[in-house]
Amino acid sequence: MVIGSWDRFEAPFPPAECGRRLNRDRSADSYVGHADEAGFQLAVYGRTGVQIRGTFRPSGTGSEVVYRAEFTPWVVWALVLAFAASVPAIIALVWSGYLPGSMVALLIAIVPLALAANLWISERQARGLRAYVASVLGPTDR
Numbered sequence: 430m431v432i433g434s435w436d437r438f439e440a441p442f443p444p445a446e447c448g449r450r451l452n453r454d455r456s457a458d459s460y461v462g463h464a465d466e467a468g469f470q471l472a473v474y475g476r477t478g479v480q481i482r483g484t485f486r487p488s489g490t491g492s493e494v495v496y497r498a499e500f501t502p503w504v505v506w507a508l509v510l511a512f513a514a515s516v517p518a519i520i521a522l523v524w525s526g527y528l529p530g531s532m533v534a535l536l537i538a539i540v541p542l543a544l545a546a547n548l549w550i551s552e553r554q555a556r557g558l559r560a561y562v563a564s565v566l567g568p569t570d571r
């Protein structure tokens with residue numbers, strides 16, 4: 430599952446029952462969010478950087494669950510603001526002589542590694558959210 434991509438599965442329950450099941454079964458309150466007959470939005474409590482949201486569409490055998498795993502908006506804005514604030518600060522430190530140029534090369538090498546690690550962890554969280562929704566709603570395929 431790639432964060433930002435849509436996916437779907439079939440649930441053997443009508444939309445209202447799907448919403449009720451997600452609201453009732455929160456595995457010892459480790460998930461936060463809401464669910465009703467129209468759809469759901471859930472995140473792991475304490476790790477709300479990744480969320481899953483989706484809709485329930487009536488189908489002949491119950492409901493089609495269409496969902497998307499995504500970063501919460503505040504995480505995206507925090508990353509944008511961090512980069513926007515750090516680039517001028519690094520330029521100012523290099524220009525004033527407080528930060529050697531070799532350190533800038535090290536920072537440039539570290540940033541992609543840190544982003545890759547963050548994406549890997551986020552993908553694992555997204556897979557866990559999808560598995561939780563699938564276990565509660567009991568998909569008939571996959």
